[in-house]
Amino acid sequence: MKKQQNILIIGAGLCGSLLALRLGQRGYNVSLYEMRPDIRTANISAGRSINLALSDRGIKAMKLAGIEDKVRELCIPMNGRMLHDIEGKMVMAPYSGREHEYINSISRGLLNGLLLNEAEKHDNVKIHFNKKCKSVDFENTTALFKDYKSNTEFVEDADVIIATDGAGSALRKSYYLGKKFLFSFSQEWLSHGYKELSFLPTENGGFKTYKNALHIWGRDSFMLIALPNLDGSFTVTLFLSYEDGEYNFGNLTTEEKVIEFFQKYFKDALELMPNLIEDFFTNPTSPLGTVKCSPWHYKGNTLLMGDAAHAIVPFYGQGMNASFEDVTVFDKVLDEGHEDWETIFKTYEKHRKRDTDAIADLAIDNFHEMKGHVNNAIFREKRNLEMALEKNFPDNYSSKYSLVTFNEDISYHEAMLKGRAQDKAILNMLADKELDLNDDLKTNLEKVKAATQEILDEDRVAKDFKH
Ligand code: FAD
Structure with a gap:
């Protein structure tokens, strides 16, 4: 050529x-x-x-x-998701059990x-x-x-x-x-759109909240996220339905209603957003x-x-x-x-x-996980187990998130098959009480690996049968 x-x-x-x-x-x-x-x-x-x-x-x-x-x-490392509950309490959920694995804003x-x-x-x-x-x-x-x-x-x-x-x-x-x-x-549209808002820097150019995290306010059917910028500001994004639910982009049409919505669901974020109303009514709502x-x-x-x-x-x-x-x-x-x-x-x-x-x-899949599952007890148990497995067996275990985000040498397709099978295996075993988080980690690793392999084999047989 x-x-x-x-x-x-x-x-x-x-x-x-x-x-x-x-x-x-x-x-x-x-x-x-x-x-x-x-x-x-x-x-x-x-x-x-x-x-x-x-x-x-x-x-x-x-x-x-x-x-x-x-x-x-140009990057700001984000080591995990900072989860904000409705009371404004924050919990950091690391992205990986391996310290060198993080994402960057x-x-x-x-x-x-x-x-x-x-x-x-x-x-x-x-x-x-x-x-x-x-x-x-x-x-x-x-x-x-x-x-x-x-x-x-x-x-x-x-x-x-x-x-x-x-x-x-x-x-x-x-x-x-x-x-x-x-x-x-x-082309498939989500019923949710997004709007960009912001936390401005402090007066001396600092960050108003913890810098090295992707902040998430997951509220089941909608969510707010915030990523840091080098100038001390955060870009905040609201993902919300266009027309469903008590609050939606269609009915957030007055200043009072927007403040009421944020006061009810994102109280701690609202405290950092004196500029909310201006941002909300200036910035466009865009589809996804x-x-x-x-x-x-x-x-x-x-x-x-x-x-x-x-x-x-x-x-x-x-x-x-x-x-x-x-x-x-x-x-x-x-x-x-x-x-x-x-x-x-x-x-x-x-x-x-x-x-x-x-x-x-x-x-x-992650749209649903971020909105709701990050707050759900069984998903948190799964996440804690996976963190412990990654930390203690760094060469032997990677969660679906890690496979997609930090394993650039395996393909997205492979990451999806393996990651989904692992998720299914762990969630099933937690629901059926076949995994005890107090058990020895090595035993749990082996159980997870065996159950994952079984699911992968079943999927393979089902696929071969279909063809
Ligand atoms: P684009 O970035 O859209 O660039 C296309 C370019 O082509 C533009 O410069 C445009 O002006 C130009 N153009 C368009 N039409 C014409 C034309 N007719 N003639 C000449 N020029 C034209 N991805 C991540 O990896 N991480 C994230 O955290 C992330 N967050 C996101 C958050 C939101 C809200 C959205 C909407 C997307 C996000 N993405 C993220 C996805 C990311 O933005 C896109 O995947 C990425 O921008 C794709 O790059 P691109 O160059 O293919 O397209």
Whole structure:
């Protein structure tokens, strides 16, 4: 495969700018087109969440691009979930029994800016802002853009086009509307939306609550979370139904009602939010959905990557991590030395689709776990047991959360199968009193392992039978 090939990337968000950097490092001629102004100089909101949880799969991609140290400077480690009950009492639930395993809060704007800076260092990478892709002619490998500055339209061609233009992808729409091949597409919305709020820093720039945690106020059918920022503020997100329940986005229409809701369910958070009303009525309420589609590519011409191929709900903190992992997997396929783009795209999708489907489903599971289960006694018992197993048998046990978040060398699909089987095994045994938490830990580890294996074997037999 010739290196001087021209690659056009649509969308300079997190995935697109990392992809441009990596392909630039590999010697390709890359043109990256972004519809927004340059995030590094324009005063615009990043569009989606202000900060995100970066974990090991994302960090592996940063290592691949040689920028891990620079990224770490932007990170605030979060060692666990700080659970806030309705009385305002806090309990820290570590993410893992292994101390070196934690997730990181990072600003979307700063991370995106760093990736653009690094990509731009390569002469063979050109970045164009204020250019919105309107459609892609995937048969002729050209894209139609609108230039927001000059208000004109133009067409660009390339050897291949890769769309990393997020959940509303223009290329995906062109696949769908083009009706030139069998394109499967599904989009499922949650009944819940989200709104971003904030805790401002203290007067001397400090944090108003514990910094090294992801704070959660889980209230069964809704929840509030907060992640720290480097300037001492927290970005707080309310996940709430659009129309169900006593309080919902549809009926929180007056200042009194919003205060009443927070007073009742998030009393301790409200004390940190003198700015609540302003945030609540200024910031938008946005929907949350899952996008699955296939195929991701058209012949050797075009490819979808990142959220454009697989948008997921944010409850595992994995959407960005998965999009970064896309780049790692794609890079590995390039290393295999295939002769043509069609084989590269096909091989990539074959490796990757099962894993992005798995993390999409896991993210929905975690929505329910975070809202309710974190407060539920049997789930806490399970969590305590898993923490003890991870701590005492660090090489021999990983919870589902750890498999997904800290085991970047196993696939999401594998993590899902094993993690779900472990969860089922432990919950069943706790419910049937077959596990005694006072028993010797080694005995409990063996029981959990045996029961997990049994479930995995049953699932395998059931699957073989079905086929
Ligand atoms: P995007 O980040 O959406 O970037 C797409 C880019 O393309 C943007 O710059 C956009 O302006 C540009 N673009 C769009 N259309 C066009 C067009 N037609 N022409 C040109 N440019 C275009 N993930 C995590 O890993 N951890 C988290 O903690 C986390 N928290 C989240 C919280 C919330 C509330 C939400 C909504 C998401 C969260 N995510 C999280 C998911 C994460 O935001 C996405 O998975 C990630 O942004 C995907 O990156 P991307 O580059 O594929 O898409």
